[in-house]
Every structure is written in structure tokens, then in C-alpha cells.
Amino acid sequence: MIEIRHVNMVYPNGVRALNDINLNIDRNEFVFVVGASGAGKSTLIRLLGLEFPPTAGKIKVLGKELTRLRRREIPAYRRSIGVVFQDFRLLENRCVYDNVAFAMQVVGARPRDIRRRVPEALEAVGLLDKARMKPQELSGGEQQRVCLARAIVNNPSLIIADEPTGNLDPKTSMEIIEHLKAINIRGTTVIMATHDREIVNALKKRVIALENGRIIRDEQRGEYS
Amino acid sequence: MIEIRHVNMVYPNGVRALNDINLNIDRNEFVFVVGASGAGKSTLIRLLGLEFPPTAGKIKVLGKELTRLRRREIPAYRRSIGVVFQDFRLLENRCVYDNVAFAMQVVGARPRDIRRRVPEALEAVGLLDKARMKPQELSGGEQQRVCLARAIVNNPSLIIADEPTGNLDPKTSMEIIEHLKAINIRGTTVIMATHDREIVNALKKRVIALENGRIIRDEQRGEYS
Amino acid sequence: MLIRNILHYIKEAFLSIGRNGWMSFASVSVVAVSLFILGTFYLVNLNAEHITAELESQVEIIAEVAEDLTAEEIEQLRVTVIQLPEVEEVRFVSKSEALQRLKERMGEEWVEGYEDEERNPLPHSFEIRTIVPQDVPVVAGKLEKIPGIADVEYGAGVVEKLFRVGSVVRWIGLTFMVGLAVTAMFLIANTIKLTVNARSKEIMIMKWVGATEWFIRWPFVIEGIILGLIGALIPSLLLYYLYGEAVNWSQTNINFLPLLPSYLVIGELIKLLLLLGTIIGALGSALSVRRFLKV
């Protein structure tokens, strides 16, 4: 499903965030990306989300080579995946409900479907009662869960999440992870950058460890370290 | 050092985030504030940082009653404490160095002191080599550490930190906490909201647990839960 | 699906105007102020041209006929003159008519003793109007060369000055109009850029979530058109009212300087302003959004 070949990422200021990354991720896998702060996890996630192209190498997702996408094909690609951003990226002047609904409007969903699916997604992250609040009126963890709800609402076949539990307490984190696991079992591939040792160790899924932009470990039923 | 009496916080939209909070924190304590997402941790921190006044109750910090401060006394109070914000709040168009230096300029520090102390603080959080980068060029964890450096650079007698390790891997987190511990030993009071079970359990410091805006537990050598 | 989208765009545009109330106000006010200034200039310029034309059109040539011509020769002369391509109208003023006029202007005693046809020292003359006032000097030159015409007068200095002033007024007015239009565009583009700038985060988030460029752009464009139209409507109504007042005022107070009547100019002006407002709004936001869509 995902094929990464000799990918390098050097930021405009000269920082080499990724160094010759090679990866294969199959349909329906659940992959943790771990590593110290600044190791390059977010950079990898952002490459998959097409925030920018790699400086070198090839990335193939869902059969499409990302570096070869034409400009007008990019939105369609982004809509086919669900992304949880490390810095949330919620629309400030829209309420929680509208933020999640927007992801569905963008794919041209029918209003009826929107009215059904959005509450479901909010329910899944435990925020149905705050649907009418603005992002600034939410706690850090609540904002993060809105972002997660937005990522799952379209039932994408690939979810990439950047520390989706960074601002959550262990109990809420576990609930979220259980939900992702359920989605994964129903056929969605999940890639998740995380620092949460407990979660990684509890799930016994594939773990890819980064250090200074290189893959230093890739285990099928791995532990945090 | 900190005295909180019958404090209530109801946000303008009607959400009761804190409900009759009573607390005494002594000089030189190291206090963890824990609780589920939305429990009211950040609200407590923000009250201490004078982001807004409580809707009811009294807060006394460093001998000053916060609700009685006149408008022109507020900056002086804010300068006397160091705050790590959950959402970082870095000045976007200034480099890391200037962000930290700004906190010193604000207190009217001499340029010589600024040139000495800022690198020390950046060193402490392991970011000296990124001093000239802009916040947007940093990883999430790196931004969080800049915020921490800014909070400690003035040697405040009180540090309040809102999930200062939320975006950090366990190893980096531990380093940061060790640094805070060292500062604490030299006489600074530290209050820290966190979700990190490992850290809380490792340090065996005072733990205040919140649930739905109430204190449900307050133990001197406590555990996460 | 298409209709759903259009409804979505329009709804979004109105919601956005409400959400960004303050900025919407800023944009509308810049458009309104710019178009008001532009509209005022348009009216002032139109009237300045009108008045100049009015004054110019009153300029005529007086050609004195040589003393010794017969009535027939004079008639021939008249035909020659009227056949000049620049000439619109030729009026014959006989000796006695001229004397009559002089009498009216200067009083009885002046013409006393001259009233007899024989003793009348005044010549016959033609009063000639050209089609275009600017041709007066040209025609005068041609007339002077026609045998049988003794003297040509058209208050040379005054006419030429008038024409020069007229063209200066027109030239200054046009420069100013164009300059104002350009600066208005510039101001408005700036303001819209600033407002869009302040919402760059919003636009970028939309992109990250997978919105197509037009899905993002349409609400902004529609928003721009709405704001532009409102911004054009305000000066339109204001100018409609004020110009009406000005015309009334001028009629009672300076009736020798006739302003163009309201119905002749206001319709055109309002059409122009609304068109400009729409274009400015649509183009302004479309172009400003583009900058952030590239990301």
C-alpha cells in the first residue's frame, strides 16, 4: 500500500530531517513510528500527507506515485487519506461540528450523510456534547480529539496520525487507540507517530524507530525501545 | 507561597471548568497536577498565570492577591513567574534566541546578562544549535522546549508548566524533568500539569488530581493514579 | 451535486462575511470610499466638460463684407462661406441691423445722424458658427483669404485661451480619473490582500483537508463580489442623493452654470460603480487567495 524508496528530506534551511528512508507498509497494517524529539517522525508523516515533496526518492501510496501527482490531483489524494496533525490545524471560527463536517463537504458528501457521520465520529472521540463549541473553547486534549474525528469521518483507507495522544491522559489515550484498532480491524491502514511507551508496548504492533532521520529499527511485533 | 480559596471558574459559554478549589502550595514544592482531558488542569494553570480572573474565590501568589492586582501591576507579576503554555505561544517571526531573549528584555535585563543567560537556558533544553531557527522550522517537541527555556531564563521563583513534555519522547522528557528538579532544589517552586504517568511515578512528588473541575486527590508523595 | 456546491459557496460566503465582521467592514469601506471619490470625479469631470463645451459653442466669427459689393455678390459670398466644410451656420447681418444693435447697446445719441442708410458707417457682416468650436481659427483663416471679405473677427485671444483651458480641464480630469481608478484598485487590492492574509491559516487548513482550489476559491470570490457590490451601492446612493441636491442648488443659485440634469448622468454612473465594485471584489479576492493556494 505504501512504498517508500530512498527518500531524503532536506529543509530549505539545510536541516536534513530524513536520510535514505526505505519502507514498505501493507494494506491493513498498524504501524508505530517512534523516535526522539527531532528524529524526523513528523517529517515522514508530512511527506505522506503531501505537505511538501521529498528532496529525493519516491513515495507510492495507494498505487499513486506522490512525486508524480499533478497539481490538480493533489486534493483528491488528500481526501482519500485521514490526517491527524501534531498542531491540530482546526478552523478557528467554526465550531467543532463544522470543522469535522467540512472534511465531508470537501469530498462532496450528501448533507444527509454528513448529518449522520459527523455525530458518529464525535461520539467515537467522546466530544459529542461539545459539538457547538469553538476550538479555542476546548482543552488541548479536546482539540486533538476533534482533529482525530475529522481524520476518521470519511472512512479513509489510510489514516496517518502525528502524536494523536500527546495531549491526552493515559485513559483517554487508550480509548482512542482502541477506536483506531477497531477501525484498523475493519480494513484501514494506520500509521501513527507517538511518544507513548505504554501504548506501543501494549499493542504489540509493528514499530519503526527513527534516529537523526534514519530508520534504526523496524520490528513486526515491536516495543517502544 | 500559593493560596487558593474557594476558586470557581465558569467560562463565558457556561462550562464550569473549576469547582470550589482549595489549595496551599509552599515555597520550594514540586507539584504535579493530573487528571483526564478536560478536567481543568490548564484552567488552573491559566488562573495562576493571570490569563483571566476566576469567577469566584481568592488566589494569593507570592504574597499578592491576584484578583486585587491593579491593571498596571499585572505585567510585573507575570514577569516574576515562568510559564510553559500548552500551546507554546512563541513569536513566529523571531528566531529561537530572540524568543527567549524577549522574556529578558521585558524585565529590563542588561544586554550582557541576556547574552550570557539565553544560551545557558537553550543549552539546558538541548537546543543551542537551533538558536537561529524560526519556531515554524522546529519539530513539535523542539518548540515545546523553546517555551520551557523562555520560562526558566529569568530564574523565576515560581514556574508553572502546562504539559511541558506532551510532545517529547520519554528520554528527552526525563532530561527536562531532571533539569526542573535541579531548579526546584535550588529554590524554585514548580507546578506542572501532566499526563505522563512514568514521570509522575518516578519522581514521587506531591500529586493533585482533578476530575470535572474538583480536586479528588492530593497526596504528598503520590502516584499518577 | 453542482447545485449543492453553489448553495454551499453562497452560504459560506455569507457566513464568512458575518464571521469576519470587522474585516468585511474594512473592505466595504475602502471600496465605498474609493468609488465615492471616483464617482465624484466622474461627475465633476463630466460637468466641467459640459460647461466648457457650452461656453465654447457660443463662440462665433464675425466677417465684415467689403463696402462695394452688390446684394448679388453678397449672396454669392454667403454661399461660398456656407460651403466651407467646417461651417455650420451663417447669418447675414445688414448694415442697418448692425446699427440697430449698436443703438440698443450704446444709446440713441451714438447713432444720431447715422441712421440714414447712406451715412451708416457700419459694414454688412456675416455671423458664422462652426460645427466644432475648435475650427474657429481655421475657418477665420480661410475667410480672410476670400475676396469680398474685408475683415474677420473672432476675439482671437479669448477663443484660443478658452480652447486651451477646455482641453486642460479635460486632460487634468482624465488623468485624475485614471489615476484615481488605479489607486482605488490598488488600495482595494491591498485591503483584500490583508484580509485574506489574516485568513491564510484558514485557507491552508482547507487545503490540507483536501479541498480543491475552486472549492476554496468560490466562497472567497462570492464574498468579494458581495462586499464589492455593497461597497459600490453606498457611494451610488450617496452620489444619487448629493448630485440631485447639487443640481437643485445650482439651478437656484448659479443658473448661468448649468449642471447636467441628474437623469442624464446618474444612471450611467451607478452602472459604472456597480460594475467596478463587482470586478474589484471578485478579482481582488480571487487574486489574493491565489497566493495561498500555491502551498
Next chain:
Amino acid sequence: MLIRNILHYIKEAFLSIGRNGWMSFASVSVVAVSLFILGTFYLVNLNAEHITAELESQVEIIAEVAEDLTAEEIEQLRVTVIQLPEVEEVRFVSKSEALQRLKERMGEEWVEGYEDEERNPLPHSFEIRTIVPQDVPVVAGKLEKIPGIADVEYGAGVVEKLFRVGSVVRWIGLTFMVGLAVTAMFLIANTIKLTVNARSKEIMIMKWVGATEWFIRWPFVIEGIILGLIGALIPSLLLYYLYGEAVNWSQTNINFLPLLPSYLVIGELIKLLLLLGTIIGALGSALSVRRFLKV
């Protein structure tokens, strides 16, 4: 400590202008455009007034003296007239001088036979100039009642019209100037608000870190002054150049309509623009920042 702060403020102001390059550009350009329009109006208005005054001051009264007065009586009359408080200058024009003028204007044949003093039908007359042109009708009224004066003429219609036009020009000009100043302020305040708005996050962060209000405000105010000054300098230089050209052009092309010479007006104008720019910049940013300091 104080000097350190001042240096910090100025440094911050310049850094900020650089960092917000695009917005600085927008602010400067709005200030520049507004002040340019204002300055142009100022010049146009000044010259319009000047020209009207020039034309008005050329208006004079002609009072014909009754036929039967002796030279002594005429002299007495002259004294009476010059003692009228509104009168500035009285010139006596004798019969023969008047005839001479007529001859020059109309040609020999017209005065032929009248050149003899006895047969000259023209009266003696006074040419009278008032101190203030507006007094012409008043003085004319008074003159008519003085015995010994046969007839008073001042081209009544024209003068009154001219005065009315003059006051209209002045009135329109003033209204426009004030209106433009207000709208310019408004546009500029809007733009500065937008730029400050876009930096509200920055201002709030400064507050959270403990900066005092003036520590935050000063760099913005200084930045505003710098931008305002640059924004004023551009139209100043432009108008300085363009007005010089306009004066030159008018001297060679329409010398009967004299523009005020450059050195008389440009200094004042530039002072005015720089002052306005500074005030606008300082006030604009100080007021706009205030909104966010309240938090």
C-alpha cells in the same frame, strides 16, 4: 535603562518593518495614496482660490460724470468718492482720454468728426476699484446716489456671477479637502488596524510574557511614525516635482491663468503632509494596539 529601552524600541520598530515587509508596504502605500490625493486637492484648491481672487480683483466700477460739472466740481466729486470707506483707488478718465481709447479699440473712422472737444459725445468718468471685490455692488449703489454722477456701470451680472462662482469654488474645495482628510484618516486607520490585527497573536504573547503596555506599544508607535513619514515623503517629493512641472507648463501654455509659484506653496504643503503622516502613523498604531492590550 531608559536609553537602553529607547534603543530597543527603535531597533524593534525597524526590525518589525522588515519582518512584516508586505504589510509595511501596504500601510505606506495607503498613507502615500491618501496624502497624495489630499495634497493634490490642497494645491488645486489654493490655485482655484488664487485665480478667482485674481479675476475678482480686476473688477472695477465706471462712474460717468454728469455733463455740466466744472473741473472744480469734478475734483470735489473725486474726493467724495475716494472717501467712501470701501474704495481703494479712483482714476479720472477725461472725455478725450475716453475717446482716445475708443479710437484704439474701434478704429479711426469711428471717432472721425468727434475729435473736437466740443463734439465729443463721451462723458468724463471715474474708474473705481474697491478694497474688497465683494464690495463692488455696494459701492455702485452708493455712487448712484451721489449728485453729479450720471451713470454707474460695473457689468453687474458678471461680477455677481463671478463672486458666486468664487465662493462656490472655495466652498466645494474646502468640503472636499475636509472630506478627503477624514476619509484618508479612515482608510489609514483601517489598514493599520488590519496590520495590527494580523499581529494580535504577537501582541498577546508579549503580554503573557509580562511586557508592560508601553513596552509593547512604543515599537508599534515608532513603527507607525516611520511608516507614516515614509508614506508622507513619497507624495511630498512627487507633488514637489509634478507641481514644478505644472507651473512651468502653465507659464508657457496658459500664461493668462497664473499658477502660484512653487516656492510659495510647496514648503507649506510638505510640512503639512509630513505632519499629517506622523500623526496618522503614531495615532493609528497606538489606537489599534490598544484593542489588544486590554486582554
